[in-house]
Amino acid sequence: MLFNLYRPLSFRMNKRLHFPFNEMDSIHSLTSLAHFFTADFFHDTITIKEPVGTGTICHARLEEGLHLRVWNIKVHEPFPIHKIPDNPQGEKIFHIAYLLNPEAITVKVTGMEQPRQVQSGMNILFVSGDLDIELEIDISQGLQALDISFSASWLQQAFAEEAVDTSSFIHQLLHSETPVVFFEATTPLEYRLLSKVHQSLVPGIQNLLRLKAGTFPLLADFFSKTRIYPLQKIVENKQPNYDKMLAVEQFLLSHLQNKLPPMDMIAKQNALSESSLKRCFKEVFGKSIYEYYLNLKMIDAKRVLLMSNSSINDIAMQFNYETVSSFIEMFKRHHGVSPGSLRKQKN
Numbered sequence: 001m002l003f004n005l006y007r008p009l010s011f012r013m014n015k016r017l018h019f020p021f022n023e024m025d026s027i028h029s030l031t032s033l034a035h036f037f038t039a040d041f042f043h044d045t046i047t048i049k050e051p052v053g054t055g056t057i058c059h060a061r062l063e064e065g066l067h068l069r070v071w072n073i074k075v076h077e078p079f080p081i082h083k084i085p086d087n088p089q090g091e092k093i094f095h096i097a098y099l100l101n102p103e104a105i106t107v108k109v110t111g112m113e114q115p116r117q118v119q120s121g122m123n124i125l126f127v128s129g130d131l132d133i134e135l136e137i138d139i140s141q142g143l144q145a146l147d148i149s150f151s152a153s154w155l156q157q158a159f160a161e162e163a164v165d166t167s168s169f170i171h172q173l174l175h176s177e178t179p180v181v182f183f184e185a186t187t188p189l190e191y192r193l194l195s196k197v198h199q200s201l202v203p204g205i206q207n208l209l210r211l212k213a214g215t216f217p218l219l220a221d222f223f224s225k226t227r228i229y230p231l232q233k234i235v236e237n238k239q240p241n242y243d244k245m246l247a248v249e250q251f252l253l254s255h256l257q258n259k260l261p262p263m264d265m266i267a268k269q270n271a272l273s274e275s276s277l278k279r280c281f282k283e284v285f286g287k288s289i290y291e292y293y294l295n296l297k298m299i300d301a302k303r304v305l306l307m308s309n310s311s312i313n314d315i316a317m318q319f320n321y322e323t324v325s326s327f328i329e330m331f332k333r334h335h336g337v338s339p340g341s342l343r344k345q346k347n
Contacts, residue, residue, distance in 0.1 A: 027044075027059075030044070030046060030057070030059050033046060033057065034046045037052050037053075037075070038052055039052070044058060044059045044060060045057070045058045045059075046058075048073055048075065051076070052075055052076065053073060053074050053075030053076050053142075054073070054074055055071075055072045055073030055074050055075075055142065056070075056072055056073065057069060057070070057071055057072075057073060058070040058201065060208070060211050062208065062211055062212055062215065063154065064154065065150055065151035065153055065154030065157075066148070066149075066150045066151075066154050067148070067149045067150070068146065068147070068148050068149075068211060068215055069146070069147040069148075069149075070145075070146055070147075070198065070201045071143045071144060071145045071146075071147060072142075072143075072144050072198070073142055073143050074139070074141075074142030074143075075139060075142070076139065077139065078136070078137070078139050079137060079139075080134055080135065080136045080137075081134065081135040081136075081137070082133075082134045083127075083131065083132070083133045083134070083135075084132065085129070085130045085131060085132050085179070086129035086130050091151050091152055091153060092128065092129060092130070092151070092152040092174070093128075093129035093149060093150070093151055093152075094126070094127070094128055094129060094149070094150055094151075094152075094155070094173070095126070095127050095128075095129065095147065095148065095149050096124060096125070096126050096147075096148045096219070096222060097124070097125040097126075097127075097145055097146070097147050097148075098123065098124055098145060098146040098147075098148070098186075098194050098198075098218060099123045099124070099125065099144075099145045100123070100144040100145060100194065100195060100198055101141050101142070101143070101144050101145075102122060102123040102125075103138075103141070104137060104138040104140075104141035104142065104143065105135055105136070105137060105138070105143070106135070106136040106138075107125070107133065107134070107135055108133070108134045108136075109131065109132070109133050109134075109181055110131075110132035110133070122183035122184065122185055122284055122285075123185065123186055123191070123194075124183065124184035124185065124186060124222065125181075125183055125184075126180070126181065126182055126183075126184060126222075127179075127180065127181045128173070128176070128179050128180040128181070130179045131179035131180070131181050132179070133181065144198060145198075146194070146197065146198055146201075146215070146218070148215060148218075148219065152174050155170065155173070155174065156174065159223075159227070168227055168230070169223075169226040169227045169230065169231050170223070170227050172230060172231035173231055176231060180231065183284075184222070184225070184226075185282075185283060185284055185285060185286040186221075186286055187221075187286055190218070190221050191286070193217060193218065193221075194218060196214075197214035197215065197218065200214060201214065244270045244271075244272065244280070245280055245281055245284040245285065247270060248266060248270060248277070248281060248289070249285070249292075251266065251269070252289070252292065252293045252296060253296060255293075256293075256296055256297050256300045256319070257300075257318055257319050257320060258320055259320055260289075260290065260293050263277065263278070263289065266289070277289070294330070294334075295334065297319060298330065298331060298334035298335065300319075301315060301319050301327075301331060301339075302331075302335060302342070304318065305339050305342060305343060306342070306343070306346055312324060312327070312328070312339045312340060312343075315327070315339070316328075327339075328340075
């Protein structure tokens, strides 16, 4: 698989770099990437330094046909990544990107009319190697992710002892003649595991056992969600409702200082039944609408608390709480500290 990575730094103006980024033996690609960022490359770790930016990109070969990269970088100029489709004569390769800051990434797939910013609930991006896709990274946030690549032969071996039905995700994935891309959501438990794994690996690749102990549970959770379903059903379920759920999210954001409108009204606005709305929202964002809305509300309340001189009572009224005690209780439940204590810490 070829990636075309370019970034308009003053000392690399108009330079365009082509390198085999996601080949299974990716030492050459990482060397090229290190050279592009004028970075050190030692023990499978790229270390980016000023004036380019900061952070590391670590690589490890977990098994034959299974590779991992750990990204934790922040650079000072925008850099889009263009993944060119694989050579059709080669073995099929697949990629799962686990994104800790998905809101920093904009995705554009060839044939998709508009670029799509990945939302916080959809923090798993799955693509087949034959896909033409561009990723744009928001330089203000950087990139924090785990990127796992695996070959068709590794996938077959991983499920060799199981009876894989011809209608299943895995069977159709291996035999699909068209590119595949979809977003998936982690559960809160999976996201905590992802954060823990990423945090433990960021300082550098330690040992193979530790790597496998961190990444295999993530892969197991992903395939447990998908392998029994037909591929087409998964892709169709993810994509059409994605845009509608983004519209619902924007609606919630516009009502943070009001009461949450009735579910049937939100469903009607988006041409969905109430049950479909609830199911699709949880699929996309990993939480119920009310849980997600309440989390957004408390984040906004914290922002107001720290950035204004309004009294806690006034902030409670601003966010439509009937009593200040109920606001304080909810605030403490979400942030682990009362509004008054948090303001004292700030001062």
